[in-house]
Amino acid sequence: QSALTQPASVSGSPGQSITISCTGTSSDVGNYDLVSWYQQHPGKAPKLIIYEDIKRPSGLSNRFSGSKSGNTASLTISGLQAEDEADYYCSSYAGSSTWVFGGGTKLTVL
Amino acid sequence: QVQLVESGGGVVHPGRSLRLSCAASGFTFSNYAIHWVRQAPGKGLEWVAVITYDGSVKNYADSVKGRFTISRDNSKDTLFLQMNSLSANDTAVYYCAKDKGDRSYFDYWGQGTLVTVSS
Numbered sequence: 001q002s003a004l005t006q007p008a009s010v011s012g013s014p015g016q017s018i019t020i021s022c023t024g025t026s027s028d029v030g031n032y033d034l035v036s037w038y039q040q041h042p043g044k045a046p047k048l049i050i051y052e053d054i055k056r057p058s059g060l061s062n063r064f065s066g067s068k069s070g071n072t073a074s075l076t077i078s079g080l081q082a083e084d085e086a087d088y089y090c091s092s093y094a095g096s097s098t099w100v101f102g103g104g105t106k107l108t109v110l
Numbered sequence: 111q112v113q114l115v116e117s118g119g120g121v122v123h124p125g126r127s128l129r130l131s132c133a134a135s136g137f138t139f140s141n142y143a144i145h146w147v148r149q150a151p152g153k154g155l156e157w158v159a160v161i162t163y164d165g166s167v168k169n170y171a172d173s174v175k176g177r178f179t180i181s182r183d184n185s186k187d188t189l190f191l192q193m194n195s196l197s198a199n200d201t202a203v204y205y206c207a208k209d210k211g212d213r214s215y216f217d218y219w220g221q222g223t224l225v226t227v228s229s
Contacts, residue, residue: 046216
């Protein structure tokens, strides 16, 4: 049950795009189409923003998109807005009824 | 709307026990797997445990296996986490999170309850 690897921080200016990577292994990210991404503002509960690698919950802005190649998943946020400043976590099903999270990425909107 | 409300957190001495609850509403509780996920102060998310819709399958992170027990009462739409032999490493906000189906991803989260293990 090793954590997925995310960059500790990323930053971008309003209107720009950023991408957060999430690297796992062939036992988790690379083996299931079950990578999900969560946004967490300070003091708040996480919120689902991407599921099943690339899908967006109903009603969520299309500025958020997910992708995956091999053992690495990515979250892209386009047209950065001030309210996007938050912590972002990836997660993957890892088989045998276990899940693993990434260490989290702090997004700063400059 | 889906609501998950955790309770039972507090300050507890090392080695003692605590039982958390998660009251669900807004969906058919008995149809979904439910998880516990925790977050130590200033740290990332850590998956803790899962229980399937009918309670037939339970699984735990290695860090809590043998000390924590997840259970559910579908007649009361409530999830539980019995935590024994607590240590400072268990200090965290504990969230219950609804699974989208049967062991997939976490589509709704509660607001969390803080457990502090301290002498």
